[in-house]
Amino acid sequence: MPTYIVLLGPPGAGKGTQAEILAERFGLPHISSGDIFRENIKKDTELGKQAQIFMSRGELVPDDLTVAMIRERFSRSDCVRGAILDGFPRTPTQADALEEMLKGFGGRVDLVPFITAPPEALVERLAGRWTCRAHGHIFHVRFNPPKDQGICDIDGSPLFQRDDDKAETVIHRIEIYRSQTAPLIDYYRQRGVLAEIDGFAPIEEVAAHLMSALTS
């Protein structure tokens, strides 16, 4: 049976870090819509040019562009056994589109860990976050520092601070999350797949809670 896991939670709750851990443990692809957009911006594609306008303001990229991009990602064969989705869906329209796409594989969203963290922690987490240039691996100056400052432990590429992790944009992203993405909490609760996980704990502890939610 394929296993599709959607990580839900506000920006800064730790979705990306936990998605990397889960993808490795389950041997499933980690699909981060934000990473795919950033990749497109780096390569200066048409999609990247359009996405950048919204991302730089901390707003959501329109649903039609986002869904088309994910549809293309799901057309690759590595997704047939399942996937860890990080940052998609972010609106009920995207969630409906995901349901349709997975039906095509005979799959469904199996579990939605909803990673929570107190609002005051989110800004600190995002503002201290450093991301690897090559593959988007995530570090934090306090909570998960790299062994060598400014260098990714995993692939040795330079670390950079995302433009949208700067303080003013972060606050706007949290507001956008509340108005547009938070409705997905009820959407998935009603489908009986939501599992609330306290994200305000050390990375390994959160990962252990996630693993027990996934295997119970």
Ligand code: AMP
């Ligand atoms: P993330 O890396 O998940 O924090 O995403 C960074 C930015 O990419 C977001 O603030 C949005 O501008 C855009 N983005 C990522 N995923 C989506 C999505 N599913 N829908 C719309 N915009 C998205």
